[in-house]
Amino acid sequence: MRPRVRLRWALRLTSLVVLGLLLYGPLFVWLPVTPGFVRDRQDLVVVLRRPGGEVTAAQGRFGAAARVVETSLGLSFTQPVPIVLCDAWSDLPRFMPWLPVNRSLGARTLPVGHVVYVTPLVRDRADADVFVRHELVHVLLHQHMPMMQRLDGGKPAWLIEGAATFFGNPGSYPAGQELRDRAKAFDVGRLLTDGPGAPGGPTLFYAESRDFVAQLVERYGADHLRAFLASYVRDPAQWPSAFAQSFGVPFDAALAKFAQREGL
Numbered sequence: 535m536r537p538r539v540r541l542r543w544a545l546r547l548t549s550l551v552v553l554g555l556l557l558y559g560p561l562f563v564w565l566p567v568t569p570g571f572v573r574d575r576q577d578l579v580v581v582l583r584r585p586g587g588e589v590t591a592a593q594g595r596f597g598a599a600a601r602v603v604e605t606s607l608g609l610s611f612t613q614p615v616p617i618v619l620c621d622a623w624s625d626l627p628r629f630m631p632w633l634p635v636n637r638s639l640g641a642r643t644l645p646v647g648h649v650v651y652v653t654p655l656v657r658d659r660a661d662a663d664v665f666v667r668h669e670l671v672h673v674l675l676h677q678h679m680p681m682m683q684r685l686d687g688g689k690p691a692w693l694i695e696g697a698a699t700f701f702g703n704p705g706s707y708p709a710g711q712e713l714r715d716r717a718k719a720f721d722v723g724r725l726l727t728d729g730p731g732a733p734g735g736p737t738l739f740y741a742e743s744r745d746f747v748a749q750l751v752e753r754y755g756a757d758h759l760r761a762f763l764a765s766y767v768r769d770p771a772q773w774p775s776a777f778a779q780s781f782g783v784p785f786d787a788a789l790a791k792f793a794q795r796e797g798l
């Protein structure tokens with residue numbers, strides 16, 4: 535074989551392998567056929583699961599969870615949401631080869647393409663729909679956000695995770711006196727602005743972000759939060775001015791009062 539012919543064949547073979555890897559992995563949910571998985575359409579979601587196993591009661595509530603999320607946020611899903619039920623941890627590197635596998639993770643949402651992957655940790659839990667509801671809040675906001683701002687998961691983190699936890703799975707994190715006691719040693723204002731990597735860590739970050747969103751709803755009403763979210767998704771970078779306009783108070787002032795446990 536002449537070198538040029540050999541090179542052409544090598545290129546063809548490489549592109550076939552790359553195409554196969556892409557289709558088998560990250561692009562899987564968009565394939566017209568999904569070998570090894572069946573699709574169940576449930577209202578606003580499409581559940582992809584391996585055939586044979588029982589569909590649990592919680593898995594049967596994913597569609598209803600999506601409706602609840604729409605009502606809570608005052609936004610509508612623009613397209614059905616694929617939810618992939620992973621049976622094994624090895625499914626995760628298959629579908630998301632660029633991400634490290636975190637075995638304490640219950641579910642993960644990809645901002646590009648809005649796919650929800652449910653891990654073996656949560657897949658068969660009786661409250662799997664509660665975890666999925668959290669992810670569906672992310673998906674719904676992502677579907678309305680510009681691509682550039684959703685690539686990093688969305689900012690500010692307190693809003694993204696606070697809304698998802700408040701509307702999705704408020705009971706998954708400490709609350710009330712237990713939370714106050716645990717948060718005492720930390721700067722709550724800094725935790726909310728700096729995110730889960732700040733002193734205090736992810737558990738307190740999710741809990742305090744949830745409570746900040748909860749207080750916005752209590753103090754100003756759910757309609758004001760929905761108005762804020764509607765402005766936010768249109769232009770996420772301008773969120774501080776949307777916040778001040780929706781609630782009539784600058785974010786920094788609201789956060790300072792919250793951090794001093796004075797309400798909002």
Ligand SMILES: [Zn+2]
Pocket residue numbers: 668672694695698
């Ligand atoms: Zn989240």
